[in-house]
Amino acid sequence: TQLLEQSPQFLSIQEGENLTVYCNSSSVFSSLQWYRQEPGEGPVLLVTVVTGGEVKKLKRLTFQFGDARKDSSLHITAAQPGDTGLYLCAGVKETSGSRLTFGEGTQLTVNP
Amino acid sequence: KAGVTQTPRYLIKTRGQQVTLSCSPISGHRSVSWYQQTPGQGLQFLFEYFSETQRNKGNFPGRFSGRQFSNSRSEMNVSTLELGDSALYLCASRPGYGEQYFGPGTRLTVT
Numbered sequence: 001t002q003l004l005e006q007s008p009q010f011l012s013i014q015e016g017e018n019l020t021v022y023c024n025s026s027s028v029f030s031s032l033q034w035y036r037q038e039p040g041e042g043p044v045l046l047v048t049v050v051t052g053g054e055v056k057k058l059k060r061l062t063f064q065f066g067d068a069r070k071d072s073s074l075h076i077t078a079a080q081p082g083d084t085g086l087y088l089c090a091g092v093k094e095t096s097g098s099r100l101t102f103g104e105g106t107q108l109t110v111n112p
Numbered sequence: 113k114a115g116v117t118q119t120p121r122y123l124i125k126t127r128g129q130q131v132t133l134s135c136s137p138i139s140g141h142r143s144v145s146w147y148q149q150t151p152g153q154g155l156q157f158l159f160e161y162f163s164e165t166q167r168n169k170g171n172f173p174g175r176f177s178g179r180q181f182s183n184s185r186s187e188m189n190v191s192t193l194e195l196g197d198s199a200l201y202l203c204a205s206r207p208g209y210g211e212q213y214f215g216p217g218t219r220l221t222v223t
Contacts, residue, residue, distance in 0.1 A: 100157060105155075
């Protein structure tokens with residue numbers, strides 16, 4: 001059983017469309033991170049959110065941490081082919097020290 | 113600054129063999145974590161080393177072990193390989209706590 005459930009698992013959209021990826025859990029996390037991974041490479045950190053209700057914007061990407069710190073979302077506006085990749089959420093539980101728990105990932109394909 | 117490097121990048125082994133993977137962290141980083149990534153299970157935490165001591169451990173059998181050297185380089189070893197051990201093994205480093213920087217991974221195939 002995954003502690004972090006990501007949805008959707010796969011997403012294929014056209015350039016210019018908007019999309020949202022969700023990351024949900026029944027556990028509380030002290031912080032939550034979003035990564036993007038491309039084939040043949042390791043994940044690259046996009047953002048860290050630590051406060052319930054926090055919203056962070058990174059150009060066309062908007063990240064939100066739920067008020068109860070159990071869920072998060074990633075919204076991409078006007079997606080571009082360069083956004084294609086595997087998006088992973090990862091959380092740090094208050095009781096697990098510094099270890100990261102990852103969601104299964106969302107494979108995003110943006111078609112030109 | 114050079115990033116995290118992992119060697120080898122690709123490896124093919126036979127069931128029952130053992131394998132050692134290596135990770136060189138970013139200069140100055142004292143923490144190294146290892147993860148296993150598979151299509152079915154995603155990214156799963158194996159263990160973390162900090163200043164040569166195991167700081168945290170995931171839920172993997174004892175066949176998976178690791179160590180860290182005084183220069184912060186780390187190795188992980190898998191003994192008695194099984195087909196299910198085929199995966200991308202990722203190493204991540206960080207100064208102590210905070211943001212982790214991942215290497216490109218070692219793709220292990222067990223036949």
